[in-house]
Amino acid sequence: MSSQSNRPKVVFERISKSFLKREETLQVLDDINLEVADGEFVCLLGPSGCGKSTLLNIVGGFEKADSGRVTIDGEEVTGPSSRRIFVFQEYGIFPWASVWDNVALGLRDRPESERRRLVQDTIDMVGLSGFERSYPMELSGGMKQRVEVARALAVSPDVIYMDEPFGALDSLTRLTMRSEIIRIWEQEKKTILFVTHDVDESIQLADRVVVLSSRPGRIADIVEVGMQHPRDLGSPEYGRIKNRLYELLGVNHSV
Ligand SMILES: Nc1ncnc2c1ncn2[C@@H]1O[C@H](COP(=O)(O)OP(=O)(O)OP(=O)(O)O)[C@@H](O)[C@H]1O
Ligand SMILES: [Mg+2]
Structure with a gap:
């Protein structure tokens, strides 16, 4: 496999998607082309309704594109698979299970000791550490997000896809979670696709920020954060x- 290490991890090829809304066709994504390298942290930034979550559903295998395809390690995505791509969800953890069990649930197929x-x-x-036996209701919002991060890392997926994961957290906890995710990403070298509509968040996290225009979502530009x-x-x-x-989002932010 080492000879293929220069191959991109995730490739979006000519992805277009529309939905039928009453009698009308609503074009949501228009010709999205993107290559994401192994271990890269890419943010998808765009206004509300530009199709960020739809793109997530396509790369996660939950939704089918009208045209084009997504490949991970050269293999086309045809349906959901948490080993290939783990979709981090804001309320993804199970309220009835302890922290330990939440993390262990994704690993049912592994030998007990491993x-x-x-x-x-x-x-x-x-x-x-120390909260293994706690239940989600006993945890703060930030701690619940940490459980979800642990669930994602434990299954060691090829790609982690996060759709505005810290949106519901207060601003201080968000900052902490951002630095935590970077610390873990640097350690684990995961490929992360991170959806946000927060400009600062994208600059704080990403290697590259992919800016989507408002509907139909197109790639307006890709900005490298060196x-x-x-x-x-x-x-x-x-x-x-910033x-x-x-400028790419068409917003005048001076007040
Ligand atoms: N299953 C669906 N059926 C019909 N229309 C849909 C469906 N999913 C999404 N849409 C429409 O597609 C457009 C894009 O939605 P999407 O959720 O992808 O946007 P988004 O960029 O994630 O927005 P936000 O930042 O608010 O989360 C919206 O106009 C939405 O109404
Ligand atoms: Mg969304």
């Missing part, structure tokens, strides 16, 4: 990228 080690390792990695982590949010480079992203 499963135990994996569950403990991922719980430790996301900073929830800054080292941890990123200096006050630097001129940060400001320059201006560019707002």
